[in-house]
Amino acid sequence: EIVLTQSPDTLSLSPGERATLSCRTSQSLIDNSLAWYQQKPGQAPRLLIYGTWNRATGIPDRFSGSGFRTDFTLTISSLEPEDFAVYFCQQFGISPRWTFGQGTRVEVK
């Protein structure tokens, strides 16, 4: 099973600041099949990024994804108030065990 490790666990930032979230996989994702989701309290996860860098429908361009093999990054260029939430990465590289990272909470500083 591929293990995904996200860092940091919590990121304390102010609105307008840049957020950089990391997701490291225990095995290389040769096809870069990594997705990112946002989850707010009491809500279902929402797809942000798929295939490492593709934004899902309706996702603002302040969200961007990058990475290669085992190291992946979600960047929020300038935090809006609605961006404070928990973010999960998920791998689709090794089927069918679609494992998730443990999550990074982005909180208001």
Add this chain to the structure above:
Amino acid sequence: EVRLLESGGGLVQPGGSLRLSCATSGFTFNNYAMSWVRQAPGKGLEWVSAIDGSGGDIFYADSLRGRFTISRDNSRDTLYLQMNSLRAEDTAVYYCAKYSYDRGSFSFDVWGQGTMVTVSS
């Protein structure tokens, strides 16, 4: 608009059973694989099971050890999860999620709102 609506959660005693349903609309159900994902209170997301569009290919998380069964009724556009021999550690919100394949990559592009399962005596 694509919609997924889970139901069937509730309080069940250890060793009991529950059947979750996920009613779908807004897309051609039998063209898409579907999945169940769960989230224990205050914890992260855990993939549970997946089924392809025809119901012919089925996968489970290793931790379930044959206690859960995923199925689908394409005539009703509905996904199911039969959960047997439930344990306290199965307590979680259970989400159904629709697979998407785009630009060479998979994702769960639409999620239901979830249904809470509580296993307790």
